[in-house]
Amino acid sequence: MSEAPGEAPSTGRGRRPVRPSGDDRELAILATAERLLAERSLGAISVDDLARGAGISRPTFYFYFASKDAVLLSLLDRVVAEADGTMHEVFGTPATSAREGWERAIAAYYEVFRAHRALTVAWAEARSTNDEVRALWSSVFERWVTQCAVAIEAERARGAAPDGLPARDLAVALTSMNERVLYATFSGDGPSVAEADVVEVLLGVWLSAIYGTLGDV
């Protein structure tokens, strides 16, 4: 809510002391957060835990971050940058076959989740309590959906895929499926698909939905 006195252009999110060495402290907080998130949920981690983990007092924590959520956001910024990079790479390089292209996209999505399990689980959790987190998620999701919708339309244009549902609606549904299935798989809550099979299962549904033609249903 309150704005930092000395602005730093780089991260935008959270407060950032401009000067030199206290930088280590900020990194220590981030590292502590990542470590603790691997063992318990964000809700079960207090600001005091983060401060102690970084070797500072609680008030000092507030010198570096405006809140617990700001720490998460800072961590997420990295993941988002990575995810965007991966996405552009996937949609940028031409595929040898349609199947291979979609498989690469899904595997990439899978990989982003997998490489940061704890963080993405915390992300999903915080999404329901924090507007900024929700907005960040929405923007990432939106970019994926848009890319997929464009790709679907391209396939239809070249005659490889039949017309059917609006491409964007299809992209939203399929991307939503990926998100939820991967979340369930990695968080281990409730019925889920085995980790080894998950890309194959998702790919199967994607291909059917995009290319499949129905007979006499």
Added chain:
Amino acid sequence: MSEAPGEAPSTGRGRRPVRPSGDDRELAILATAERLLAERSLGAISVDDLARGAGISRPTFYFYFASKDAVLLSLLDRVVAEADGTMHEVFGTPATSAREGWERAIAAYYEVFRAHRALTVAWAEARSTNDEVRALWSSVFERWVTQCAVAIEAERARGAAPDGLPARDLAVALTSMNERVLYATFSGDGPSVAEADVVEVLLGVWLSAIYGTLGDV
């Protein structure tokens, strides 16, 4: 966590004074919870809000329910009963066509969400913070998945659907998609499918995934 002194067999969950009139109070609390959930999230509702809404003091609230979450669970028990009833009805009556059968199943799932928007949104939110809520969700989800898997296998057995992914994995993926897409649609957070189109979109993906055969992808 402490158990109620006078047990009542009916709901199992939460404490329940057996005797006469304080029953109204319990209903008042439930009604207040439902009303408040329509305007803000569970996290933004305090026990005090519920107590005041029901015309009692905060300590008295604890005479009726063990916690805020217990109220939610009590509310959810109703929805679960309804959802299960709907599910059995859907899978119990024979469909005139395969398409019509699946459409009815998806429409039923949609209807359960829609009739209790606020509650199901709160459900999803609390799932990440409360074990009992999570478990309840998992059990409902599991029942849907099982029913769908059975139905898919039946379609394959009668030769109407081609073999492909394991029926259960497919059911998990598709049911997950429904859950996430409906949640996004009703909570209004992030990119989503228009409410009017959502059943059609989901149905399209289900039919493709279950019956669709791929050409030369």
Added chain:
DNA sequence: GCGTAACTCGACACCCTGTTGACTCGTTCG
């Protein structure tokens, strides 16, 4: 009219968040 069980709530103990104001300490510059 009396015991007992349902019911009620003021007051408390505790945990968490976020803020304030005073203090240290290194650097910079007159």
Added chain:
DNA sequence: CGAACGAGTCAACAGGGTGTCGAGTTACGC
């Protein structure tokens, strides 16, 4: 050198939430 400044630090506070305890107050059967 030493005043001034700004980064960095934290004890102490204010405030809001949860859950509990024990001392009431009814209401009803006997």
